[in-house]
Amino acid sequence: xxxxxxxxxxxxxGCQMNVRDSEVIGWLLHKAGFKLTDNPDKxxxxxxxxxxxxxxxxxxVWSEVGRFKKQGLSSxxxxxxxGIVGCMAQNYKEHIFEKSQSVNFAVGPQDxxxxxxxxxxxxxxxxxxERKIWETDGLIRxxxxxxxxxxxxxxHAYVVISEGCENFCSYCVVPFVRGKLRHRGHKEIIKxxxxxxxxxxxxxxxxxxxxxxYQSAIAGRKAPAGFIELLKMxxxxxxLKEFSFVTxxxxxxxxxxxxxxxxxxxxxxxxxxxxQSGSTRIxxxxxxxxxxxTYLQLAEDYRKIVKNGVLTTDIIVGFPTETNEDFQETYDxxxxxxxxxxxxFKYSVRPHTEASKLVxxxxxxxxxRRHGLVLELQKKISREKSNEK
Ligand code: SAH
Ligand code: SF4
Ligand code: F3S
Numbered sequence: 218x219x220x221x222x223x224x225x226x227x228x229x230x231g232c233q234m235n236v237r238d239s240e241v242i243g244w245l246l247h248k249a250g251f252k253l254t255d256n257p258d259k260x261x262x263x264x265x266x267x268x269x270x271x272x273x274x275x276x277x278v279w280s281e282v283g284r285f286k287k288q289g290l291s292s293x294x295x296x297x298x299x300g301i302v303g304c305m306a307q308n309y310k311e312h313i314f315e316k317s318q319s320v321n322f323a324v325g326p327q328d329x330x331x332x333x334x335x336x337x338x339x340x341x342x343x344x345x346x347e348r349k350i351w352e353t354d355g356l357i358r359x360x361x362x363x364x365x366x367x368x369x370x371x372x373h374a375y376v377v378i379s380e381g382c383e384n385f386c387s388y389c390v391v392p393f394v395r396g397k398l399r400h401r402g403h404k405e406i407i408k409x410x411x412x413x414x415x416x417x418x419x420x421x422x423x424x425x426x427x428x429x430x431y432q433s434a435i436a437g438r439k440a441p442a443g444f445i446e447l448l449k450m451x452x453x454x455x456x457l458k459e460f461s462f463v464t465x466x467x468x469x470x471x472x473x474x475x476x477x478x479x480x481x482x483x484x485x486x487x488x489x490x491x492x493q494s495g496s497t498r499i500x501x502x503x504x505x506x507x508x509x510x511t512y513l514q515l516a517e518d519y520r521k522i523v524k525n526g527v528l529t530t531d532i533i534v535g536f537p538t539e540t541n542e543d544f545q546e547t548y549d550x551x552x553x554x555x556x557x558x559x560x561x562f563k564y565s566v567r568p569h570t571e572a573s574k575l576v577x578x579x580x581x582x583x584x585x586r587r588h589g590l591v592l593e594l595q596k597k598i599s600r601e602k603s604n605e606k
Contacts, residue, residue, distance in 0.1 A: 222252040223340055226260035226297075230277065231268025233424055233463060234326075234395075235303055237375040239266045242302070242329050244367040249333035257285060262298045262336055267305035269390050272565040275305060279317065286319040298322070298339050302329065304394040308568065326395060330362045363401060364409045366416070374418045378406055378447065379425035384466060386493070387504045387571035388533065388564060391426055398426070403433040403442050407450055414456040421451065423462040429469035444469070445477045452481040461485040467492070467507050470515055475522040486523050490515070491531035495550030496543035499536050504571065509550055516554045527557045532591060535564040535584030537575035544587050551594055557602050559595045563588050 225246050229239040242264065243253050254260050263285050268274040278301065285299055300322045301313055307325035314320055322335050358380075368374040381396040382389075410421055425431065431444040442450075451460055460483055467490055478484055494500050495509050519526055532547060551559065563584040566577050 222250060223261040223336075224254040224259055225251045225262040225264060225336070226254050226257045227264045227266060228257075228281065229266045230274055231266070231270065231304065233375060233422065234377070234380075234426070235266050235268060237377060237424060238303065238326060238329055240367065240369055240375070241362060241365055242266065242332055243369075244365045245330060245333050245362075246336065247367075249337065251333070251336070257297075258288060260297050261295075261340070262300065264300045264302055264332070266303045267301055269304040269308040269394055269567070271562060271567075278305060282317050282319055286317075298336065300324065300332070300336070302326075302332065304390070307394040308390060327358065330359065360405055364405065364412070366412060368413065368416075368418060370418075372418055373420040373422070374410075374413045375422050375424050376406060376409055376413070377401060377425065378423045378428060378462075379431055382426035384427060384468075384506075385504060385571070387502060388536065388567065390567040390570060393569040395426060398430060400432055403435075403447055403450060406447070407454065410451060410454055410457065414454065419456070419458040421457060421460040423447075423451070423460065425462075426464060427466045427469065428462045429465045429474060445474060448477055448481055448484060452483050457483055459483055459485055461487050463489050465490050467505070467512055467515055470519075472518050472522065475519050475526075478526070479523045486526040487529075488519060488523070488526060489529045489531075490519075492550065492554075493531060493533050494536065494539075494543070495547035496539070497546075499539055499543050499547075502538065502572070502575075503533075503536060509546065513550065513553060528554070529558040530554075530556050530560070532559055532561045533564050534561065534587040534591060535579040537564070537572060537578055539564075539579050539587075544590075548591060548594065551591055551598070555598050555602065556595065558599050559591070561588055561591050561595065 227239050227243055229235050247253060257263055265278055265281060267278045282299060285297060298321045299319055301320050302324040303326050306313060306323035313323045321339055324332055324335065363377050379398060379400045381398045382392050383398045385392050429444045431447055432441040433447065434441050451457065465488060470490055478486060478488070492512050493503055493505055497508050500507065500509065516528060519528055534544065534547065564579070566573050
């Protein structure tokens with residue numbers, strides 16, 4: 218008999234959290250009888266798993282929507298159903314539909330498990346799409362949404378340990394789109410990893426917006442298990458060859474974490490520790506809760522304690538009121554720390570955030586120039602570092 222399964226194309230934008238979410242969405246749709254395709258031209262349903270962290274990320278989504286719409290109009294096939302899911306859906310809620318007539322549904326990150334039902338309804342209702350947003354704030358997902366047992370890679374799995382963030386860095390939309398920080402229980406995490414290993418997985422990445430703040434209650438004990446304890450538990454799992462974690466916040470990084478990193482044999486000697494700026498004043502405005510000196514000390518401790526440790530970072534240039542002197546301090550910090558790699562971003566205003574109340578007063582050309590300057594410096598350092606060994 219001819220197969221008439223509806224085909225779904227999923228495009229992932231944004232961070233590793235979204236990479237894992239897309240994997241989960243794909244698996245749920247597959248279980249519900251859909252077929253996944255790599256070819257958007259052949260898809261009956263197109264899902265964009267979106268990111269709201271910078272304006273540029275959102276612009277890309279709208280241009281994709283436009284492209285898919287055009288494709289739909291020019292082909293003889295029925296126009297595909299288009300869904301915007303993830304952080305942008307949560308950020309704009311029903312306003313998504315005002316921005317584009319082509320979007321048929323929108324689902325926030327907390328409700329990805331509802332996608333198969335929504336898509337099924339839309340497929341049946343051809344032409345009569347209900348344009349509403351599905352989102353519920355701040356809940357922990359049902360365990361089966363975390364622990365699907367399905368991973369796209371044969372030997373690597375992303376395992377979510379916590380979701381959300383409540384650091385409220387003044388420029389950042391994540392706390393508004395991913396909700397409050399909540400942790401998955403350590404037992405569930407360990408169970409998922411053990412099951413993954415039975416399926417042939419040997420490498421794991423532990424995921425969270427701020428993994429080092431991890432906590433999980435331990436029966437009969439007052440103090441919860443913290444991040445370092447979780448790392449030890451994971452390191453002890455038989456059959457696991459290697460694991461790592463992203464992302465860390467300097468306020469929760471410590472000498473004890475670095476010691477654990479050095480000692481745990483299976484843990485990759487890799488730390489992504491975003492610094493954002495080298496200026497005391499700007500860091501304060503960013504609500505980062507540390508001074509450049511504290512960061513420099515952490516970086517020094519890390520290099521000393523973690524043998525052959527790799528250190529990477531994120532930097533924002535052109536935050537409101539950033540002067541040449543502030544920028545110079547960032548430049549000097551990059552020179553001092555000698556990161557193995559750095560991701561450098563130009564500041565962009567995000568809705569809901571504290572910084573959106575400040576005037577975005579650094580001209581575009583100045584942001585561009587500062588971006589180019591740190592990028593050049595970092596490229597040179599990265600080259601030298603990779604030739605060091
Ligand atoms: N939870 C992680 C990741 C946050 S988003 C963390 O705390 O590091 C990844 C990076 O995007 C941030 O580290 C920051 O450098 C950048 N970013 C976030 N909001 C931004 C904005 N409004 N403009 C420019 N860059 C931004
Ligand atoms: Fe955003 Fe700050 Fe939370 Fe990272 S720690 S997700 S930059 S609010
Ligand atoms: Fe982007 Fe959402 Fe991740 S805003 S960075 S996809 S948590």
